[in-house]
Every structure is written in structure tokens, then in C-alpha cells.
Amino acid sequence: xxxxxxxxxxxxxxxxxxxxxxxxxxxxxxxxxxxxxxxxxxxxxxxxxxxxxxxxxxxxxxxxxxxxxxxxxxxxxxxxxxxxxxxxxxxxxxxxxxxxxxxxxxxxxxxxxxxxxxxxxxxxxxxxxxxxxxxxxxxxxxxxxxxxxxxxxxxxxxxxxxxxxxxxxxxxxxxxxxxxxxxxxxxxxxxxxxxxxxxxxxxxxxxxxxxxxxxxxxxxxxxxxxxxxxxxxxxxxxxxxxxxxxxxxxxxxxxxxxxxxxxxxxxxxxxxxxxxxxxxxxxxxxxxxxxxxxxxxxxxxxxxxxxxxxxxxxxxxxxxxxxxxxxxxxxxxxxxxxxxxxxxxxxxxxxxxxxxxxxxxxxxxxxxxxxxxxxx
Numbered sequence: 029x030x031x032x033x034x035x036x037x038x039x040x041x042x043x044x045x046x047x048x049x050x051x052x053x054x055x056x057x058x059x060x061x062x063x064x065x066x067x068x069x070x071x072x073x074x075x076x077x078x079x080x081x082x083x084x085x086x087x088x089x090x091x092x093x094x095x096x097x098x099x100x101x102x103x104x105x106x107x108x109x110x111x112x113x114x115x116x117x118x119x120x121x122x123x124x125x126x127x128x129x130x131x132x133x134x135x136x137x138x139x140x141x142x143x144x145x146x147x148x149x150x151x152x153x154x155x156x157x158x159x160x161x162x163x164x165x166x167x168x169x170x171x172x173x174x175x176x177x178x179x180x181x182x183x184x185x186x187x188x189x190x191x192x193x194x195x196x197x198x199x200x201x202x203x204x205x206x207x208x209x210x211x212x213x214x215x216x217x218x219x220x221x222x223x224x225x226x227x228x229x230x231x232x233x234x235x236x237x238x239x240x241x242x243x244x245x246x247x248x249x250x251x252x253x254x255x256x257x258x259x260x261x262x263x264x265x266x267x268x269x270x271x272x273x274x275x276x277x278x279x280x281x282x283x284x285x286x287x288x289x290x291x292x293x294x295x296x297x298x299x300x301x302x303x304x305x306x307x308x309x310x311x312x313x314x315x316x317x318x319x320x321x322x323x324x325x326x327x328x329x330x331x332x333x334x335x336x337x338x339x340x341x342x343x344x345x346x347x348x349x350x351x352x353x354x355x356x357x358x359x360x361x362x363x364x365x366x367x368x369x370x371x372x373x374x375x376x377x378x379x380x381x382x383x384x385x386x387x388x389x390x391x392x393x394x395x396x397x398x399x400x401x402x403x404x
Contacts, residue, residue, distance in 0.1 A: 052203035285364035286337025341368030
């Protein structure tokens, strides 16, 4: 086991030297060595992103260092491009389509093992297309059957609550921030399709609403305050610095729709907004709810590894819990697609619905509604 750990670490260091972005992504992924896969693969297990490596394959089949690095880059590309969390009707065809994309991006000086699925196997196929485009171009009876060098058996497996996409976005964003955009090795120097994928990651993580303004509005009637020192204005009594500022505190209940109609991308949008309101200074408590409240917990700036639910939709359970709660809530925000029975229970505090792009605000009641803009 020590040998495989050393060799995988050596391959990642080689990747770090030439293409640090991919190495930093792998740095945020747990490693699992054993026979869970026949070759190598990526997926989600117990709420964690995992790189699976079969020691015999990595040490005996892949004898050259460039091949070992090429396989690791192949796997990390599937993560960055989110192939791991996509599901199509024909899994075999989707696997080939996804490999056609990433294998064009492995590039020199790395190599792919013999039997890799390459574009040359499909004369007439255009280069630099998406996996969806290749999926459409592939005929069901024309799939090649070369020896696989990457295992897709863990794609989507264990992605409880669809939180895997959130974890990938976090790891990709952190890697991009570490290497920076400029310079020969920055992520801005990556091929156009990868740059677009990273830009989309940042867009999904960026809140669309001005939460400082929203939190101030919710906190206008709050009875809870905090005294803060400030260098921006002198003390009213003594005319010296620092002065003091009275900050109103907002306690916000956030209903998070975790029903089956909410996609991974929707969850990403939701948590971007949750993070925005938390950074704006609010005390945020999340109520995960599909047809019933599944979990309640405070949000403190860290994404959960999973969300509970994926059943039907009902909004009243959250409002009922708030009415039963003895705590005073300054406001309630409900993040949803609005696809559910019209609520009958009125919450005990001001309510703002935050709806997914394209949702119909007329389906909700008891408060104002905003529809998030569409992002890539």
C-alpha cells in the first residue's frame, strides 16, 4: 500500500510542476486504493469526492510515468467538466462521449494507455465538442470496445442529495484561486472549454442577490443588536477614535427545497445565495424540506456534504415549524422552484421567496418573490 501511495503522490507532483490547476483539484479529493475499481476512476462515497486507484493497474499496467500522470489528469478532467454527475439514457454511450472530450485535453507530455478512446476512432467527428454533442453523434451500434483505462462505475454513486456537484464546484474554485488567472501556468491559459467550465463554476458560486441590502431590510425591526468599534467615525461623546456603531442582527430561517424537482445546479444556486446572506452578517438557520422537514442546522460558511430529501414538495412544514418555535425570527427565505401545493400556513415573520430561473412567482403566497437570473 505504501508503494501505490508514493507513486500516486509522485504523479501528482509531476502534474503540479507543469499543470498546477489539475494537481490542486486532486489535492481536494480523497484517495482510495484497492480493488473497488479495476483501473482508476472518480466518484462520490459517503459524501466525499474520491479518486479510486487499483494498485495492480497503476503499478503494473501503467509502467511509464507519463501514462500514470495522463490517467490522473483524465480523471480530474471528468470532475472539472462534471461528467461524473450527468446521467443519460444510454450509460455506455455517455461513457464513450465523455472520454472523447477529456482525452483530447490530456495532451503532451502526458500519455494515455493503449486502448484509450480517441477521436481518431471516429472519422468525421469534429474536435473540441461537448460530451452531449458526441453522445448525439454516436450511434448505438458503433461503440468501440478497447481496453478501458478509466472506470466510470462510481459516477453518480453515493451522490446523496445531489451535493457532489457542490463539492466539485468548491474544489475547482479553490484550485483556480490558488493558481491565479494570469501567467503561463494560470487557469486562464487552459483550453477555452475548460476556462468556460471554471467560469461557470464561479458563476454558480456567486450570489445573484444583494444580500447586504436584504439582510438590512430584514434586520430593521430586529430587537437584537451588537456594539462594534469603528475607525470610520469618531465617538459622539468624546470625538476620538475608535467610535462605536450599533449593528442590528438578523436571524433568518431559510427553507431549502430538497425535493426531487431540484437539480444539482439548483442546489448550487441555493447555497451560493445562502453563503451570500451569511457573509452579509445574518444568523442563518437552514430547514431542509421536501414533503417534510428533514434537517435543521445553522449555516456557518461551510457546505454540507449532502442534503436530505428528494421526495415530494410541501412548503407548510417549514412554516409550521417556525410558528411552533419559540425563537424570534426576523425573516424567512424559501429557496425553491415553486413547484408544489400553494402554502396554507402563514409564517410568523416576513417572507421572501427565492425562485430558480424560469419559475412562476404566482404559484407562491404570503410574501414577495424574486426569480434568480439564469447562469451558464
